[in-house]
């Protein structure tokens with residue numbers, strides 16, 4: 001699996017440091033509140049797990065399954081909700097946890113949905129931000145690392161459902177998806 005990676009973009013140490021820094025900031029910003037962390041499956045799994053352990057607050061942890069890639073290397077723009085939330089978010093402070101914001105189609109769809117459902121506030125924390133891929137004007141509230149426009153996998157991010165279990169984020173060798 002590691003042989004399919006061209007280069008490592010965010011290593012394990014850097015990821016740990018990012019989670020620590022973001023957790024501290026979020027703890028500070030939400031002091032006295034009980035936010036709902038909403039992870040967007042499946043990519044959010046390692047980040048949600050590591051980040052949440054650096055948030056020193058009472059939090060709810062909820063998940064939605066949202067998908068737009070359908071196995072390819074670029075988004076279809078057609079965002080599908082495969083599993084909705086189990087609880088109401090009306091009047092709640094919601095912090096959406098993403099692995100990556102690329103075109104921002106996914107996140108804009110979910111933010112609009114949560115506002116429509118009456119959330120008190122909706123913010124976004126993302127491990128990776130890829131502003132070069134944007135088709136919507138959007139800036140996440142909390143960003144772990146800004147990355148260039150390359151197809152990345154690992155630490156939750158997949159290609160064809162593989163590589164999510166890599167402990168780092170890396171650029172996939174083009175031969176993997178060209179073959």
Ligand code: PRP
Pocket residue numbers: 040041042043044066067068069070075098099100101102103104105106107157158
């Ligand atoms: C990925 C990623 C984000 C979204 C970002 O999810 O986890 O949710 O795409 O892309 P965008 O900004 O262009 O919308 P994907 O649809 O691949 O589902 P997954 O989390 O199950 O891998």
